[in-house]
Amino acid sequence: MAIASLYDPKLGIRFSSNHATAKVITGKQAVTELVNQTTALQGFDDNIINQAVLEITLTSAVIESFRDAPEVINF
Known part of the structure; x- marks a missing residue:
């Protein structure tokens, strides 16, 4: 499964992942x-x-921002 949050209007960040199970x-x-x-x-x-x-379990996620380069986080 894949999941993505909305961008935070103040910080301009969101997370997404296509490495998830539900x-x-x-x-x-x-x-x-x-x-x-x-x-x-x-x-x-x-x-x-x-x-x-x-119950959603992520094994990795991408943190995206309007200002910074995307960052991949593995759990």
Whole structure:
């Protein structure tokens, strides 16, 4: 899969990657376990356990800017 962010209007930067995978997490038990393991998801809407979560994993990304040359980052 490929992913790209919008340019930040103040900084003029964005990221993109075509080295990504996506996994859909559904079901109350699976989403609850994910929320409990992921601090960034804690404090989200209390109804998150009734939602699907799209987990995107990047193995590399390109940071692009209006001012600077693109930079490739590998994870």
